[in-house]
Structure formats: C-alpha cells, structure tokens
Amino acid sequence: MKGDIKSFAGLVSASEKIAVLTGAGISTASGIPDFRSANGIYSRRNANVFDIGEFHRNPESFYDFAREFYPIVKKAEPNAAHRALAQCEKAGKDVRIATQNIDDLHQRAGSTKVYPVHGTVLTSTCTACDRTCRTAEIEPTVMAGRLPMCACGGVFKPDIVFFGEMLPETAWNRSVQAMAEADLVLVLGTSLAVYPAAALPDSRRPEARVVIVNRDPTPLDRVADEVFHDDLTDVFERLKPLIAS
Helix, strand or coil: CCCCHHHHHHHHHHCCEEEEEECHHHHHCCCCCCCCCCCCHHHHCCHHHHEHHHHHHCHHHHHHHHHHHHHHHHHCCCCHHHHHHHHHHHCCCEEEEEECCCCCHHHHHCCCCEEECCEEEEEEEECCCCCEEEHHHHHHHHHCCCCCECCCCCEEEEEECCECCCCCHHHHHHHHHHHHHCCEEEEECCCCCCCCHHHHHHHCCCCCEEEEECCCCCCCHHHCCEEECCCHHHHHHHHHHHHCC
C-alpha cells in the first residue's frame, strides 16, 4: 500500500502531541535481528532463552546467547526513522515513544521520552537482592564467558521482560497516557501482532490521526489516515526534508 508522503508530512506539521509505537522493524533497519521472522533469533535459538523459569534454572543458556547479541546491539546505529522522531522533539513537539524493542537506539538518536514496554537491555538486576546496575558494567564478565554475579551471590539478569514476567508498570502506564493524549499516532515497524503492546493504539482519542509504516499489513490499516507498506527508512528519508525545522 502506498501512502502519500506529503500528507504524512502535513499531519506531522499540524500535530503538537505525537505518540509512537515502534516494533522490531525500526531496529532491524539498524542491523539488530528480530525474534519471530523466518530469519529471526527464534529460528536459530529456542524461544526458551527468554523464559524466566529457564533463566533461573540455567542462566548460562541466556548468557551464551547474550555473548552474540550484546555486541550487535552495541554496534547498531540509529537510522532515519529514529533520527526523524528525535528531530520532531527537538523542533518543539511532544513526542512520546512506546517501544517494543529492548535496545537504546531511540535514546541515542536524541529522543528523551522513550517507554520500553518490553524492558531494556541497558540495565540488569540481581535476581537475589534486586540490586540494579548498568549492563555495560557486567558486559566484560559476560563476554569473557562467565556468569555476571552480584556481591550477594545472586545472578544479574537483564531488565528485558522474559516470558512469565509482568510488563514494566511505569513504562506501560506512560505509553497508554501518551496514546490517550496524542493528536497523531504513529505505528512504525510492527504488525500489531504481539499483545498487549499491540493494543496501545486503541487507547487513542477518536479524533486522533493515525499513520502506519510497516512492510506487512496490520489490523489498523483500514482506519489509518496514511499507510505505507514500504521500507521504513526510505519513508523517513523522504519525510525528513518535508518536516525539517
């Protein structure tokens, strides 16, 4: 489906409050593999690597994966979509981003209101005493092939939401509020198939405008103002000069 890029730019320009939901598609464009596609992480590894029960039984299994995954996240750079959202915020718009991704590409691009509803790889917490640290502090231990242990004797676990864990309450509540207050909702790089995050756009006001940029169709396409089934970075490269401050 081909959306109208000038119409998209007009909606952005006319808006004051923009709520964004981003999924794997915005990160894969920066070189971070997704989880569920044919070539995604689950195609090469058992999904149990993100099962909280399995982590408690055998944390070595997750950290074997982490030695492959952490450097990929660290190496990735924000792309045109990340930068465009940060540009809109810099221009004075209230841009709030609910992301299903566990990386920090939005923050590195310059966005300051980012709500990671599936958690984040940036911090880790001890499973015994709840001490929190920056994952970067324990990464050398992980990369050396050892378990990252807390001084109390517990194992650090990244603050990613594993299967069997609750979503982070603060990030979720702020995401719902962002959708409820927005006059423009952007759905970027997600097919809206993973719940409960997929339901976030349902919290929008009836008069809120909606733009979807995703390679595959989504359940929201039929009610959106503009839909782009195109390469996400290409859409935002075309959008950028039209919304330049």
